[in-house]
Amino acid sequence: MNFWQQFKRNRLAVTMFRLLLVLYVLAILADFFAPYHYDDDDVMHAWAPPTRIHFLDIKQKVITPYINPYTFSTNEYYRRIYSVEKNVLIPVRFFVKGFKYNLLGIWSTDIHLFGVENGRIYLLGADDRGRDIFSRLLYGSRVSLSIGLIGVAISFSLGMIIGGISGYFGGWIDTFIMRVVEMIMLLPGFYFLLALRASFPPEMDSRQVYLLIIVILSFIGWASLARVIRGMVLSIKENEFVFAARALGLTHFRIITRHILPNTFSYVSVAICLSIPGYIIGEAALSFLGLGIQEPYASWGNMLVLSQGIVTIEAYPWVLAPGVAILITTMSFNIIGNTLRDVFDPKRKIL
Amino acid sequence: MDLLDIQNIKKYFKQPWGINYALDGVDMSIKEKATTALVGESGCGKTTLAKTILGFYRPDSGKILFKGEDITDVKTNNKLVRENIQIVFQNPFLSFNPRYTAFATLYEAVRAMNNISKKEVRGFLVESLNSVGLGEEFFFRYPHQMSGGELQRLSIARALINKPKIVILDEPTSSLDISTAVNILKLLAKLQQEALLSYFFISHNLKLVKRIAHYVFVMYYGKIVEYGLKEQIYGFPRHPYTKLLLDACEYKMKDYPASGSKHKQGCVFREICPHSKDICGNEPEKTEIEPNHFVFCHFV
């Protein structure tokens, strides 16, 4: 049975895989799917609850979907109590014009998937400044979903190459690299992250911060992988096909990259899936503490800053939406990783 | 001058429980266009010798000469060794990168020496596959889709693809069924005649070697104990260990104490030897008992 057939047998993993694909598409085309810009605020709609979309008119007839606009009054604690004006219908339109953006960075356009022409639509409610949480969630997913992939790409290529060199050559090279690895593994990861971040100016541009987080996380992440890869290389290099390749006069570089490291891929692909959540959570944690992506840019972590108070959560539970997004994403990666591990496990292979 | 001259090679491995005298002063020569067999039980240093010749181990002392040129340190003469000495391993299932098809494996071998594109090389690779009795249908098969015999043929094709002078065959048939093994031996003999190859055939089975070898070296724990032409070794074995091996092949040998010589001085075989006397504590002289037939024993 080949790899995909075995993978497909696990329905949950396949569902999670599809879900992730959808999330990535949403992230890439966030400008198109988001009705508002991430910094498009409207004080008149601060803390507005999720908008209900109606498909039936008063006579229970199906018409084009519409929403009712909000009005609010304040209660004795100066908290806004929103209510809808039932007699005003604002139709929800598809492919409407909105703010201008570059789709995929190429086509300049202002068409969005959906939107309303007057009034505002909040699929997942609004935050304290009346910004659309749904739109910000989409923009934030760009950070959270890409940081895992890029971070893993950097740390795993580092880990594989360094681990491969260490295991293949052995001797003092191995000893030296492993001592370095141990030193890095000794660092308490998250506090090191905090310390490093603190040593850079707090008013850094968010793009720089984003890169900085990736670099820091990858710098911590490669060490443990290098150690495992080194161990695998030590056993793979004793295989006769490696000796055959050496007898043929292939260069060391080619033997490592083409003959030894590919044979660790089954482990590595599992490890990748299981370590991406670490990056996502690392970024979210930094941003949550205000050290990562800064306002007005959106990331799942800095959106969660709003949910620091229990009062806020009690009054406006929709601010937890980014938390749910983090949960779903990390769980998907974990489930896929576990399934991959089962698929690659030789003991489960049929005789 | 012999094609390959191995002069007094020593290779010791330091291990927690003492020194392992894997190769303890081995003198050998591999003749051109002939098969030289090295026979001994597992752990006696056969594979270590093969790997030393290929430069995977650096010997502690001694010299290896290929056509008179020193190849003991592979780094200085890398190209010469890689072009002229190739190896076929015992276990065909471990000898191939599991992620490479037969085509990729052979192409990788060609590419190591020459700079040819994949398209140009195809015909050449087909020819090489055919020469070991594999059809074109094997081109895009992965190792796990092939049987042991087929893989061993592919292994031979890979070893021969750059037209080496010497092929080291490290027990190439011992993990195969007898009928397959016979076919592989026939193929090897045919290829030897066609390409004028020299084989260095390593085996633990004297019986198997009889079919293919011209010269036979018998090794026991890092030392050569007897060598000569095939007819001499099989017809008139003189060293007690050779006799014992021949008996074992016929399943005549009844008792054999577990070995592993710890002595560095003197005859390595003296712990087990039925004729062992005090004199065996001295290093046995190399005695030529008939032309080309040498024995290391005090009692010849």
Add this chain to the structure above:
Amino acid sequence: MKPLLEVKDISVEYVGEKRNQALEKVSFDVKSGEILGIIGESGSGKTTLAYSILNLLPESAKLKGSIIFKGSIITEFKENKLCYLRGKEIGIIPQDPAASFNPVFSVGYQFNEFLKVKGICKDAEERLVLMEEALNKACLWDVNKILNSYPHQLSGGQLQRAMIALVIAAKPSLLIADEPTSSLDVTIESQLVHMFLRLRDEMGFTIIFITHNLGLIEALCDRVVVLYQGQVKEMADKASIIAAPRDEYTKSLVVSFREVGE
């Protein structure tokens, strides 16, 4: 006299991505006190046959047919009854001795454990004597060294003989040896051949000897079953098979065996 073991129309099929008929209507019998050789090349179903006798096949294998051991049909036995049979009545000597000992325990510990768990000998002192006897029968004289060693400290031949000692200590009525010598040197192989002969002659063990080497059959066995692609091709006395093979496959086997020798 009734045979010790009767195998009647055994078929084994592996159900997986593609169906694979490992054995097809294999029948033979083993008489008490004989060495029956089963010869076949890799993929002929030898090992499947050995494991199907004790129902140790993987879950994906479907077994049909019946196996009668000492008059009872063991293919109908429940797992716990089979468990009793394994080791105590029928012993299996595996192919690779290094893989069949647990590397983290000493040989003596594992030997002791086996005797204790199987209820062969309750008393600790007696067990020691029993182990020594068994090791001696398997031509291992340096008993204390063997028992105190860990598997990696012993050579393949020593380990295989220790394994044989372990198996025969339970005095099973039937020994199944699944290529016990194929990973060993000829010197040790030769010695094991004589050990098996002694086990049969002096202690009356019945042995099924599975191999791909006709030379071993010639040296060791009384009768031979020739297995090819899951079917029994020929079953006869050793002498008649080697002198006058009838089946085409057996003929080719004998021919290639002769060719190696020349």
